[in-house]
Amino acid sequence: MSLSDSWDVLVLGLVLGSLYAVIAIGYTLVYGVLQLLNFAHSEVFMAGGFGGVIALTIFEPAVDPSGMQSVVYVLLGIAAGAVLGGVIAFGLEKAAYRPLRRRNAPRLVFLITAIGASFFLYNLAGKLFGRYPIAMPSMYENKTVFTLFGTSVSVTQLLIVGAALVMLVAVDVIVNRTKLGSGIRAVAQDPEVAALMGVDIDKVVSRTFVLGGLLGGVAGFLFGTNLQVEYTMGFLPGITAFAAAVLGGIGNVRGAVLGGLLLGVVEAFTVEIWSDAWRYVGAFAVLVLVLMFRPTGLLGERVGRTA
Amino acid sequence: MDVVRCRHGWARSRGFFLVLNKSIVRLAIPVAAGALLLTACGSDDDGDGGGGTTYKIAFQGPLSGQNVALGENMENGIELAISEANSSGDFDFTIEYLAADDQGAEGQATAAAQSAIDDQDVMAVVGPAFSGPTFVAAPLYGQAGLATVSSSATNPTITEEGFPTFLRAVPNDNAQGGAMARYLAAQDGVDSVMVIDDVTPYGEGLADVAMEELEAAGLQAQRESVPADTVDYGGAARTVTSSGVDALIYAGYYEALAPFATRLAESGFDGIGISGDGSNDDEFINLAGGAAEGWFLTCPCTDASAEDATQDFADRYQEEMGEAPGTYSAESYDVTNMIIQAIADLNGDVNRQSVYEALAGGEYEGLTKTFSFTDTGEFENESIFLYQVEEGVRGYVGNIDELIGG
Structure with missing residues (x-):
């Protein structure tokens, strides 16, 4: 593989990896505050994809939109993905997890509820939107924006990396610099003490879900733009992003980003060197190897307690 | 009456x-x-x-x-x-x-x-x-x-x-693989072909036969597998374009071919694309849009x-x-x-x-x-029909064996 080939592959990997990173944050935030593996997060992601399709179909893009039109459609899609993702995540916490917390249900029950909610949501989507893939309405001509060291970067690739970067920085600021962020960190560290200090745990948990849902929804929209939207689209990216969160150290926001990018890049190089059929073999071999030597993940655990 | x-x-x-x-x-x-x-x-x-x-x-x-x-x-x-x-x-x-x-x-x-x-x-x-x-x-x-x-x-x-x-x-599914290969072999300027299957029994069977026929016809044939649920066709599209092949046979269904064809078009693949009856559906054009343009599709079914x-x-x-x-x-x-x-x-x-x-x-x-039938009840002829997407419509081209004069 020549140097310019490697650069091409690296770009592919970073694009995919930045999507994984955004989804992984949803897993890691919720794990941080509830020690819950929210497997239904992959369906929040899926909902974001459908949100984009619905909004763009309603506002029916002009044929071959360009310029300002394109910008408006992209923003509309991002907003719709975020809203639907946030709403589903909010509803999920309210309807599925909060009653369990009230009753102090065992961890296992949370996990089974998460899996059940995931099945419920994607089958519901299949029923509502049909069990076949849907193309994201065209928002722009996906041409090359610029060429970087011989690798052409397309509009979609730039959009994905750009949007991911903005969201990752925003989440980092929210968690580390805002009142909600100190709430999240306080609940993650010790919910009882946090409650005694006047933190409204229910509110913090609910907002954490919404924050993760907004990100997951936008990721779903971006993923759907790059591929297509389907009721089962959440499964593989969801599992991979969960693995990315664990790889980076679950509960740790920056770890999730690092894990996501790393998995994306490893996948891309696996595909290049062997083939697409080996994609997950390569990626998950790296996961197992890393966890063997660093069981708490690359950046350990900073936000939550030890798993 | x-x-x-x-x-x-x-x-x-x-x-x-x-x-x-x-x-x-x-x-x-x-x-x-x-x-x-x-x-x-x-x-x-x-x-x-x-x-x-x-x-x-x-x-x-x-x-x-x-x-x-x-x-x-x-x-x-x-x-x-x-x-x-x-x-x-x-x-x-x-x-x-x-x-x-x-x-x-x-x-x-x-x-x-x-x-x-x-x-x-x-x-x-x-x-x-x-x-x-x-x-x-x-x-x-x-x-x-x-x-x-x-x-x-x-x-x-x-x-x-x-x-x-x-x-x-x-004709069974595999016959399409052979027909695609014969069609490509008969085209001027096609010396190397990549065959990609979707890791389903349908796709693999078709691709196996296509490989055999391509090699028998003396063409350079490469084989790749891309699972139908892959999360990104960017890598597969890169593999195709960087290999410099003149034609691509995709053995799989339109749900997967549509995003793949989109990536291929974006990465500048200008060779011949051909796929089987799993992709011979108008939904392929709906999903892939302009990227479906020019794709050949085969089917054992004729357009009456x-x-x-x-x-x-x-x-x-x-x-x-x-x-x-x-x-x-x-x-x-x-x-x-x-x-x-x-x-x-x-x-x-x-x-x-x-x-x-x-x-x-x-x-x-x-x-x-x-x-007419063989002893095992298999169909004896291999009539496979060719379609092509042109200006957003799946147009009928004809019987492949007649097209290549075979």
């Missing part, structure tokens, strides 16, 4: 029934059709509309459920053949139609097959329409000694099972409206059914006529065994292709 009046009556009653409850319609259509054939047509006086003994031809396929559209395409072709035979006056027997609905599902296949087997007047079955139900129903038909001729079950392994009375009146040989059939079909022939309509029409001809050739010595032997050993010149 007043064929026109009879057909209009049938069409009207069908349209009327369509507004009723769906399940009633399912029962009512065959009943109404049968009744019309027997009374309205049969009692007509200006011709001897058949007569003598009555034989039945059954159809096993999806007449309800998710894939009902495909089943109705075929049922219409069969009913057209039967009504034409009965009204032609060429035969000293009458053919009746029996619907055996299997919903295209394995679970319903046993009951459907049994309903055809239990009716002693049934001399042959058209179908099963799908490969899955065929694996279930074919052994039952075998035990009953009832010939079953499928014009659409294309899974290659069916004929390896040794079902005693199963005949396949369509576009071929000279079937043009006349398409007109009659349109007149009677009120719609253009669909996928496998013409093939089902052919198979039904083949069965009727076999019965006629037996000159009264008609039983299930003799009908099967006549079909298995005979050769029949149909509208769509010539039918």
Whole structure:
């Protein structure tokens, strides 16, 4: 593989990896505050994809939109993905997890509820939107924006990396610099003490879900733009992003980003060197190897307690 | 016999029934059709509309459920053949139609097959329409000694099972792989080809045969596998473009080909793209948009409206059914006529065994292709038809072997 080939592959990997990173944050935030593996997060992601399709179909893009039109459609899609993702995540916490917390249900029950909610949501989507893939309405001509060291970067690739970067920085600021962020960190560290200090745990948990849902929804929209939207689209990216969160150290926001990018890049190089059929073999071999030597993940655990 | 009046009556009653409850319609259509054939047509006086003994031809396929559209395409072709035979006056027997609905599902296949087997007047079955139900129903038909001729079950392994009375009146999936390879080999400037399968039994079987034929034709062939649920086609598109191949064979379904074709177009792939009947669907164009442009698609099914040989059939079909022939309509029409001809050739010595032997050993010149079978019941010819997406429409190109003059 020549140097310019490697650069091409690296770009592919970073694009995919930045999507994984955004989804992984949803897993890691919720794990941080509830020690819950929210497997239904992959369906929040899926909902974001459908949100984009619905909004763009309603506002029916002009044929071959360009310029300002394109910008408006992209923003509309991002907003719709975020809203639907946030709403589903909010509803999920309210309807599925909060009653369990009230009753102090065992961890296992949370996990089974998460899996059940995931099945419920994607089958519901299949029923509502049909069990076949849907193309994201065209928002722009996906041409090359610029060429970087011989690798052409397309509009979609730039959009994905750009949007991911903005969201990752925003989440980092929210968690580390805002009142909600100190709430999240306080609940993650010790919910009882946090409650005694006047933190409204229910509110913090609910907002954490919404924050993760907004990100997951936008990721779903971006993923759907790059591929297509389907009721089962959440499964593989969801599992991979969960693995990315664990790889980076679950509960740790920056770890999730690092894990996501790393998995994306490893996948891309696996595909290049062997083939697409080996994609997950390569990626998950790296996961197992890393966890063997660093069981708490690359950046350990900073936000939550030890798993 | 007043064929026109009879057909209009049938069409009207069908349209009327369509507004009723769906399940009633399912029962009512065959009943109404049968009744019309027997009374309205049969009692007509200006011709001897058949007569003598009555034989039945059954159809096993999806007449309800998710894939009902495909089943109705075929049922219409069969009913057209039967009504034409009965009204032609060429035969000293009458053919009746029996619907055996299997919903295209394995679970319903046993009951459907049994309903055809239990009716002693049934001399042959058209179908099963799908490969899955065929694996279930074919052994039952075998035990009953009832010939079953499928014009659409294309899974290659069916004929390896040794079902005693199963005949396949369509080239199997693998034949498409060979046809694609032969087509590419005949094109100027195609020296290297990449074959990509989607890691399903359908895709792998097709790709294996394509590889063999490409190598036999002396072309450079490379093989790749891209699972249909891959999260990003960027890597696969890179593999294709950076390999510099002149053509790409994609062995898989349109759901996956659509995003793949989009990535390929963006990465500047300008070679020939060709895929099989798994992708031969208008939904491919809806999903891939402009990226579908130029893609070749193959199918064992012909476009009855576009071929000279079937043009006349398409007109009659349109007149009677009120719609253009669909996928496998013409093939089902052919198979039904083949069965009727076999019965006629037996000159009264008609039983299930003799009908099967006549079909298995005979050769029949149909509208769509010539039918004859190997010892395992496999279709002997390899007629594969080519389509191409042009200006957003799936256009019919022709029979591949005729196109390359082979």
